[in-house]
Amino acid sequence: MKFISRGMFALGALACAGLAGAQTYDLFMAETPGGFLGGNTASYGGLQRYQVTAGTATLVGTLPNSSLSDPVGVVVSGGDLYVSNRHGNNTGVSSIQRFGIGPASLSGGAALVTAPISGFHGFxxxxxxxxxxxxxxTGTRRFRPDGLGGYTDIGGVGSGQVRDVWISPDGNTMIETGSGGMIVRSVGANSLGTGTAFNIGNSFFHQMAFRGNALYTAANATGNIYRVDLNASFQPISATVIGNxxxxxxxxxxxDGSEMWVGxxxxxxxxxxRFAxxxxxxxxxxSVSLGSVSPGYLAAVPEPMTMVGMGLAALVVARRKRKA
Incomplete structure (x- = not known):
């Protein structure tokens, strides 16, 4: 699936820039109009892709709203881009699509999850x-791979207005954002523990980003950006305003964690x-002006030619080790 291009991709130049410096990367942003859009598909947003080189973001492509279904969340995992669709928040169906990330296009787009639930957000x-x-x-839902390329709903939290979720590296802790701050739960093999509130402020919190054993999140009403420090068990212990x-x-x-983007x-x-x-x-x-486009969640990834170069470098190292 190709982007509608707003700039020429010079593949050779991108390859050189990506391999020469860690700070050449791609930034994906969901276009997310606020409110309840229902079946008004013409108002649904698309996806924007920026290339960031030496701290400057350049729009290099868009994915039209006809390829999505009211997107909000974006996550990069295993070299693929995943997008959550809220389907207007009130039509009773939500989904998550998976795209392969190429230098000038996204491939695929099939829905991994389609559920009779209103308003998927972060995941x-x-x-x-x-x-x-x-x-x-309706809280956070938990889906398990079915072995056939899809996912099965195995339960979750029955209610609650939440907007993003984070799972600790050890898989034992889940943290949600929503009204007033965070909710912390233990994660069992097939169950979730009772939630414990960690209050930050009187605002609605949305996307989280993990860096240096801390979670960063923003208060939409006040504009404050918080660093929430975690202890060794990944429990929140303090919140500090680090920007607005x-x-x-x-x-x-x-x-590489040296730049922070806030929509x-x-x-x-x-x-x-962009913060440095x-x-x-x-x-x-x-600050990159977006005009009438309302940004949803964000995801950054090394630009594809960088990932190719990193893979080749790893292969060379592995071959040298085997010869040694």
Whole structure:
């Protein structure tokens, strides 16, 4: 499935830039109009793809709304791009699509999950392969691979307005965002523990991003961006304001963790905002105006030619080790 191009991809140049510096990467952004859109498919958003080189983001392609179904969440896992569709929030059907990431196009797009649930938002893969998906009003659902390329709903939280979910690297802790902050639950083989609230502020929190044993998330109403530090058991212990962008909603980091992107949504301030780490402080470096496009969640990934180069380098190292 090809993007509608808004710029020429010079493949040779991209390959050289990607292999020469870790800070050439792709940034994906869901276009997410707010509110209940129902069956008004003409109002559904698409997907934008930016190439970030030396700190500058350039729009290089879009995926039209006809290829999606009201997207919100974006996750990169195993070299593929996954997109959650809320289907207007109130039509009673949600889905997650999977795309292969190529240098100038996305391939595939088949739905891995289609469920009679309203309003999929953020989602995360657990170490065992289970897929956890937040919904607009019915808590977090848990899906398990069925061995046939799809997923089966095995339960979850019965209610609650949550907007993103994170699973700890050891697979034992689940953290959700929603009204007022976070909810922390233990994760069993086939069950979830009772939720414990970690209050941050009087706002609705959406996407989370993990970096340096901390979760970063934004308060949409106030625009405050928080770093939530975790203890050794991945439990939240403190929250610190590290920046502010009016209407902040989506948060992600560059592949090397030195740049943070925050999506700002609202009729007067739709934008993508890049922060760079200076000492212990995150400093706003760039704002990309999005006009009437409202950003949803974000995901960054090394640009495809970089991933190819990294794979080739790993192969060379492995061959040298075998010869040694």
């Amino acid at each position: 995360a893969f657990a170490p065992n392969g289970d897929l956890f998906v937040t919904t607009v009003s 962008v009016t209407g902040a909603l989506g948060v992600t980091f560059s592949p 700002s949504t609202g009729t007067a301030n739709n934008s993508l905002n 780490l200076s000492g212990n402080n995150w400093v706003l470096q760039q």
